[in-house]
Amino acid sequence: MATNSLVDLKKLSPKFQDLYAKTKDFVENDCIPAEKTFDLQMGKGDQRWKVIPPVLEELKAKARSLGLWNLFLGKAYAEGAGLSNVEYGLIAELTGRCPKLAPEAMNCSAPDTGNMEVLAKYGTPAQKEKWLIPLLNGKIRSAFAMTEPRVASSDATNIELNIRREGNEYVLNGLKWWISGAGDPRCALYLVMGKSDAGNADKHRQQSIVLVPAGTPGVTVVRPLPVFGYDDAPEGHCEIIFKDVRVPVENIILGEGRGFEVIQGRLGPGRIHHCMRTIGIAERALEYMMVRVTDPARRTFGKGLHEHGTIVADIARSRIEIDQTRFLVLNAAQKIDEGNAKGALKEISMAKIAAPNMVLSVLDRAIQAHGAGGLSDDFPLAKFYASSRTLRFADGPDEVHISQLGRNELRRADETRAKFQRQQEKSRALVSKL
Amino acid sequence: MATNSLVDLKKLSPKFQDLYAKTKDFVENDCIPAEKTFDLQMGKGDQRWKVIPPVLEELKAKARSLGLWNLFLGKAYAEGAGLSNVEYGLIAELTGRCPKLAPEAMNCSAPDTGNMEVLAKYGTPAQKEKWLIPLLNGKIRSAFAMTEPRVASSDATNIELNIRREGNEYVLNGLKWWISGAGDPRCALYLVMGKSDAGNADKHRQQSIVLVPAGTPGVTVVRPLPVFGYDDAPEGHCEIIFKDVRVPVENIILGEGRGFEVIQGRLGPGRIHHCMRTIGIAERALEYMMVRVTDPARRTFGKGLHEHGTIVADIARSRIEIDQTRFLVLNAAQKIDEGNAKGALKEISMAKIAAPNMVLSVLDRAIQAHGAGGLSDDFPLAKFYASSRTLRFADGPDEVHISQLGRNELRRADETRAKFQRQQEKSRALVSKL
Amino acid sequence: MATNSLVDLKKLSPKFQDLYAKTKDFVENDCIPAEKTFDLQMGKGDQRWKVIPPVLEELKAKARSLGLWNLFLGKAYAEGAGLSNVEYGLIAELTGRCPKLAPEAMNCSAPDTGNMEVLAKYGTPAQKEKWLIPLLNGKIRSAFAMTEPRVASSDATNIELNIRREGNEYVLNGLKWWISGAGDPRCALYLVMGKSDAGNADKHRQQSIVLVPAGTPGVTVVRPLPVFGYDDAPEGHCEIIFKDVRVPVENIILGEGRGFEVIQGRLGPGRIHHCMRTIGIAERALEYMMVRVTDPARRTFGKGLHEHGTIVADIARSRIEIDQTRFLVLNAAQKIDEGNAKGALKEISMAKIAAPNMVLSVLDRAIQAHGAGGLSDDFPLAKFYASSRTLRFADGPDEVHISQLGRNELRRADETRAKFQRQQEKSRALVSKL
Amino acid sequence: MATNSLVDLKKLSPKFQDLYAKTKDFVENDCIPAEKTFDLQMGKGDQRWKVIPPVLEELKAKARSLGLWNLFLGKAYAEGAGLSNVEYGLIAELTGRCPKLAPEAMNCSAPDTGNMEVLAKYGTPAQKEKWLIPLLNGKIRSAFAMTEPRVASSDATNIELNIRREGNEYVLNGLKWWISGAGDPRCALYLVMGKSDAGNADKHRQQSIVLVPAGTPGVTVVRPLPVFGYDDAPEGHCEIIFKDVRVPVENIILGEGRGFEVIQGRLGPGRIHHCMRTIGIAERALEYMMVRVTDPARRTFGKGLHEHGTIVADIARSRIEIDQTRFLVLNAAQKIDEGNAKGALKEISMAKIAAPNMVLSVLDRAIQAHGAGGLSDDFPLAKFYASSRTLRFADGPDEVHISQLGRNELRRADETRAKFQRQQEKSRALVSKL
Numbered sequence A, B, C, D: 001m002a003t004n005s006l007v008d009l010k011k012l013s014p015k016f017q018d019l020y021a022k023t024k025d026f027v028e029n030d031c032i033p034a035e036k037t038f039d040l041q042m043g044k045g046d047q048r049w050k051v052i053p054p055v056l057e058e059l060k061a062k063a064r065s066l067g068l069w070n071l072f073l074g075k076a077y078a079e080g081a082g083l084s085n086v087e088y089g090l091i092a093e094l095t096g097r098c099p100k101l102a103p104e105a106m107n108c109s110a111p112d113t114g115n116m117e118v119l120a121k122y123g124t125p126a127q128k129e130k131w132l133i134p135l136l137n138g139k140i141r142s143a144f145a146m147t148e149p150r151v152a153s154s155d156a157t158n159i160e161l162n163i164r165r166e167g168n169e170y171v172l173n174g175l176k177w178w179i180s181g182a183g184d185p186r187c188a189l190y191l192v193m194g195k196s197d198a199g200n201a202d203k204h205r206q207q208s209i210v211l212v213p214a215g216t217p218g219v220t221v222v223r224p225l226p227v228f229g230y231d232d233a234p235e236g237h238c239e240i241i242f243k244d245v246r247v248p249v250e251n252i253i254l255g256e257g258r259g260f261e262v263i264q265g266r267l268g269p270g271r272i273h274h275c276m277r278t279i280g281i282a283e284r285a286l287e288y289m290m291v292r293v294t295d296p297a298r299r300t301f302g303k304g305l306h307e308h309g310t311i312v313a314d315i316a317r318s319r320i321e322i323d324q325t326r327f328l329v330l331n332a333a334q335k336i337d338e339g340n341a342k343g344a345l346k347e348i349s350m351a352k353i354a355a356p357n358m359v360l361s362v363l364d365r366a367i368q369a370h371g372a373g374g375l376s377d378d379f380p381l382a383k384f385y386a387s388s389r390t391l392r393f394a395d396g397p398d399e400v401h402i403s404q405l406g407r408n409e410l411r412r413a414d415e416t417r418a419k420f421q422r423q424q425e426k427s428r429a430l431v432s433k434l
Helices: A014-041 A043-051 A055-063 A084-098 A111-123 A125-136 A261-295 A309-338 A342-367 A371-375 A383-392 A400-409 A413-432 B015-040 B043-047 B053-067 B085-096 B110-124 B124-135 B260-294 B309-338 B342-369 B373-374 B380-389 B399-408 B413-432 C014-041 C046-047 C052-067 C085-096 C114-120 C125-136 C258-291 C310-338 C344-369 C373-374 C381-390 C398-410 C412-432 D014-042 D045-048 D054-065 D083-095 D114-124 D124-135 D259-293 D311-340 D342-367 D371-375 D383-388 D398-410 D415-430
Strands: A140-146 A162-166 A168-178 A185-197 A207-214 A219-224 A237-248 B141-145 B162-165 B171-178 B187-195 B209-213 B219-224 B237-248 C139-145 C162-166 C169-180 C187-193 C206-214 C219-224 C238-247 D141-145 D162-165 D167-182 D189-194 D209-215 D217-222 D237-248
Touching: A014 A043, A014 A055, A014 A084, A014 D415, A055 B373, A084 A261, A084 A309, A111 A125, A111 A140, A111 A185, A111 A219, A125 A140, A125 A185, A140 A168, A140 B309, A168 A185, A168 A207, A168 A342, A168 B373, A185 A261, A207 A237, A207 A261, A261 A342, A261 A383, A261 D398, A261 D415, A309 A342, A309 B399, A309 C310, A309 C412, A309 D311, A309 D342, A309 D398, A342 A371, A342 A383, A342 A400, A371 A383, A383 B373, A400 B309, A400 D259, A400 D311, A413 D014, A413 D259, B015 B053, B015 B085, B015 C412, B085 B260, B085 B309, B085 D259, B110 B124, B110 B141, B110 B187, B110 B260, B110 C412, B124 B141, B124 B187, B141 B171, B162 D014, B171 B187, B171 B209, B187 B260, B187 B380, B187 D398, B209 B237, B209 B260, B209 C085, B209 C310, B219 C206, B260 B309, B260 B342, B260 C398, B260 C412, B309 B342, B309 C344, B309 C398, B309 D189, B309 D311, B342 B373, B342 B380, B373 B380, B380 D167, B399 C258, B399 C310, B413 C014, B413 C258, C014 C052, C014 C085, C085 C258, C085 C310, C114 C125, C114 C139, C114 C187, C114 C258, C125 C139, C125 C187, C139 C169, C139 D189, C169 C187, C169 C206, C169 D371, C187 C258, C206 C238, C258 C310, C258 C344, C258 C381, C310 C344, C310 D398, C344 C381, C373 C381, C373 D383, C381 D371, D014 D054, D083 D259, D083 D311, D114 D124, D114 D141, D114 D189, D114 D259, D124 D189, D141 D167, D167 D189, D167 D209, D167 D398, D189 D259, D209 D237, D209 D259, D259 D311, D311 D342, D342 D371, D342 D383, D342 D398, D371 D383
Parallel strands: A140 A185, A162 A185, B141 B187, B162 B187, C139 C187, C162 C187, D141 D189, D162 D189
Antiparallel strands: A162 A168, A168 A237, A185 A207, A219 A237, B162 B171, B171 B237, B187 B209, B219 B237, C162 C169, C169 C238, C187 C206, C219 C238, D162 D167, D167 D237, D189 D209, D217 D237
């Protein structure tokens, strides 16, 4: 980072520099070495969904003792560590190097982070007491239930899960899928988005979000969905049926019809976190690639792999792509820091489009350099590829962000046309004097 | 096919047209509908490696009764169906639409096909009797053991497994991985490539191939290697230890030091088969994509998905990429038909480079059109992606083929320079008269 | 060609093989060596638009004596050479190697070819006598006036030039640009497309095409438009004002309101010719690249340029791209041969999209291999790039063809959905028996 | 800029903010409106190389009066404006919007800037008096003669021009080309790189740079070389013969054998200037594209061009590519500011590779949106494309920078391998306790 960034680490606060150094050490020297242990401690068969490998709790304890805990919660929150989005972005890059363990060890893993933000920002005191505190303490986990199988979720106004008020209760009926984390035995809470007022003329006021405790009658976790064959146990990405699920009306977030408002506040920083973690993944992939191609045992046609021009070029391109994407993401983070997520929509879109595509391209090259082994679990590359591939849909597919960004940019067209006209008038005036 | 090919189906023999129509019907109406049954009949846990789903044997019986059996074996073989490489290529495209079931149902699946070719071409009468006949009858399966984990196998001269003659036996010691099919309980034979004469000054005469029956003492199938998260049970891609494995000297193929000669004869048509199957996969992926984006339930931002310009463009690009790749592959097949695999090296390289990259690109777009569901097993796309990704290494990585193709093309440089010089002389003569 | 094509030259008629061999010899040994002379014989300053270099007439005479004349006119025409579209496509690839001289020398250059086809197909006997005969004899040249500067011509229904009937005359008023060939002193005829019935409810019946002799009062050739910095004298791409231009009503082609019908018949084969010429350009560019990178005087960092892996890869990719594009184009030609241009719309679109993009990519690599010299006129590469770049707009921009192709392909969606449903029903039936 | 950059304009010094605002106003409201006048004031025919359009001197006078003069000269120089590389980079982006007029109007155009830096840094008092002062005053212009036609100049050790000492004189013999600015009637000085000690074992000590006044006997400017048909008069890119050219030994820069040392100091910041100007070009191209596609007169198929999804996507991609490239370039500038050009080699390479490719891609899309008009001189896009294309060779071709960057990055391989080993040891230690 230090050598590849407009953001000069040395100019950030000493407190942050300390956190940064500690995080780096923790990720490289505690988390990454624990990956193998985590895999071995995972259960077999159905137990994969019931056992949390003990090494994870050990890492959590260590992170907390080091002060590397809940760093995602920014200045706006009493409970927060007070980092700016740029600062936390740099931390997220580091945790991205070990995406399975580091974020959760530091209580900074999705979707809990976004859910905690929602509760901290919009939660009632009772909601905070009941859900936010245990989440902040890493005692429970949570899920966010938005995507549905039967509609094109890329347009969020399409969601259909029905939320009906009956007396002091909301009754939920509908089907969700790709609910990440819902397979985790510690998952105690779902934030469920549905339609409470499908007839509202304002398509962005039809939705509400309600809190549904895991185990509420009528909730059935049907199955985890695999991603390229990976089930991502124990968290999983689950399909869930909500059938006549009843929760008290106190469980609504912010109020009826305000679901869109809630998710808009939630998504900005969360996208930055995701994007910065992909930078970390890409850096680690590039490290694997460099170590592989300089392995003295791997020579072909009389040369080391790293002496083949196309491989050198692959490394150079990866270096460029990673760095330019990091800048895009940090720039979006800075834009949020300077104002708010809404004012940084364009910058966030750019980061959201660029980062997942970048990391897939870097990972693909790294896999290729490893031969078939790169597709196996002897290296983390294929798993990284699979989870990174989901980011081209998560929080909106590429296509939607590209379209929004393009139309956003086109808003400058009118003023640009006016400028062109002024310039042409001046030009004609000059020419007329010739 | 019929509408998108320079190869005019109507001009091929009536016998072939009949085979083609039968295969198409068999794949579309028997194999594809059986995919779900196959999955459900698979064992759970360790049983995945022990149970062969009964539906497969039913399909095999039907294919054989239809005459759709061993079609891969060309005119050169007494046992063969007599198809040309172009003809069998067109059949392989069809079986590629259902890659899990159709090729094996028709006894045309790798690596058996290549192994049968080797035995048919180079096998002694005893070897044929013992191994080729049951393979041709679909009674046993086989594997080809070449790739090794500790060296850069993209340069095949690097392989290290040691083959030592002791009296009337060969003794094998070494480690192999990515041995496809070795997990199958029906796998009865390994063709093992190793070095019998590591000191030979001719690097292409150091290798031999010997036949090792499964279960020979000293052979340990260590583990299947996953591809992304898929284990491809029951066949699998396995790591195998050969420790003091002894086989009679009669088990050598063709003779000591002739391993390279054998694999060179084996690879040409096999690559065409792989490539044509990827065309079939790509066509099926495009069908999935078209059905998805025209699904009336999936509208975004007021439009059907198929009305978004970028999606239409993705479909157009896929159509172009598939067709132009099919032509490359059929051209290579035709070149082999006109002469032999050696004379078609350039055309085979082009097909081998282009086809896997094409299908990955088409699959990626199809996945994207399906949202996260495209990564799950609710659709065959992610699994197709994973298996197609291996083809960028199998039989040599892209990089090796690109390098060989480029250098092959550059052989024309000298004659082209001579032509340029003649043209320049003529040009100067003309100019001098002005 | 012979080594890189599904179309087996040896199976084409001996008569064609002879034409092909003669054309190849003529292009390589007469036309290419004459390029320098042509440039030196060009006038300076304004004379560039008045002088036709004598070497061109010499080449025309030779081509005609060799029987290499008007080969573009197919079997359908009494005047034609009787070649199929595939056959003429192969000829056009050869002439594309020397695009400045060979097509015109053989009286096969655009836009005359399309204009001659229109006159041969739709012309009255008087129109043929007056215009077609001299065109077929290479005595005059012609232009086709469709594109207009003030509307988006990519949608041809937008054109605005007004054609008004007054008594026995049509009166034309409007502005055209990019009228190729209109700068040539030999250009004697414009085929002008305009609106004769702008109020017609059928947007494709509003247009007519009328013949306007060069020099008709009211016609002003305003200026040639440069392409990058090239003016393409003496032909040029001109802007033309039509102001109260009067021609007799006999000068209409086919009849009022039939302009679209005429251009649709005109465009199919013409696009194939353009595409095949780009293949020829690409092959010549690749030859330049290979000769350059093997130049013994050009070594960098201790190696010949052709020993650098990225350059070898560039050559390999160019080889693949050229060959797969040739197949696409020949396939479209064959499709036209088997039926007609209308039935081959999809194949023509694919060729039209792929070929210009391919040649630009090959040219860009070839330029890069030549260093800055590649951008100068010491090599033909930059000029080839400039003229090839226009083909991404000519006869419709990429975007229009991509959109049409995608929507054309999507017509298969319904039948595919029906097939999927049948397959799923069968699948469910099988599963239900488990 | 203000909205798209990690570099917060508001945090830069008020003095710089003032310069920035003045430059922006000057470029947009003085330079761009003067482009047409400049073109009209250019001479015709040979006069193109003799006439300097008067509007340029007017712009120079205005820029100087505004204090927008010699801003490129950094803090290190007594004569300098004291801007950092980041600051001047931001200025260069603005001048890049009008590359023909703004840089020269502000006395900041290549190659004079680099030559002035060399003279300021290494010049003797006499050299400064004679050449630097008039250059700084915009009274004369200069050229830098390095590239040669007969060798692969991408490896600068290949240059062959001979510099031989005879008594108190150096005698130069050799051939140069692509000497930008040498066609300008005001060009009074060439900095010529040649070999003064071809036998030196150290390949980087063989070269010297000597000052050759224009008009010195033996110097023949043979011809300007066109770039895609553009001659770039009056500056031009010229071929020059040096035949027995004699200059006094006082004309050497820094000393014999120190040519490489000189050019290395020269290239770093100069590359940043080039790259930032390409950002400005890209921004202006994107403006043209947006104005074009929102032109109400340009509708196709019932929609405005800006309503077609693929065009919106092109704009979005351009926005991303421009911004991420700007970050790369500013980062390199900042790295130089923090240390020196040598320490920023990697960052400079990244910028040098990315910027020209980015601007070509943005320009190509902008051209495409303009139809054939985009290739003409009615818009500045084609000319921008041509001049930007030279940047993929200038100061070293892409291939050389990619190779250097890749190898530079690979220097991290050993320490990364060591880190991996430490991590694996820790991992094994953890596993062993399970």
